[in-house]
Amino acid sequence: MTFEKNDQALIIKCVKEITAANAREFKQLVAQEFSSGMRDIELDASTLQFIDSSGLGALLSLHKMVVQAAGQFRLNRPSPATMQILTLTRLDRVLQIIT
Secondary structure, rough: EEEEEEOOOEEEEOEEEOOOOOOOHHHHHHHHHOOOOOOOOHHHHOOEEOOOOHHHHHHHHHHHHHHHHOOOOEEEOOOHHHHHHHHHOOHHOEEEEEE
C-alpha cells in the first residue's frame, strides 16, 4: 500500500485486499496518514482483488471519519468483483464510487 498527498486529499494506492487479517491495520495506517488540513480520502480500488465484511467495516469507518471532517471518501475504479460486493451490501449508495 502506498500513499500520496495533495493539498486536500490523501490518495491510497496498491491495496490488494482488505480482510479480517489486515482491516484494523489498514484503518489505523490510513487514519495516521490523514493529517489535519486534509479533507478527502481517495482509494484507488483498481487493484483491490478481495474485500470481506471487516474490510467493508474499515471503509465505512474511514468514510465516517472523513465526513466528520467535512470531506469526501471516494472509491476510484473498483474491480467488477469489488463493485458486486458493494452493490450487494448497498454500500454503493453510501460511498462515492467513481468508475
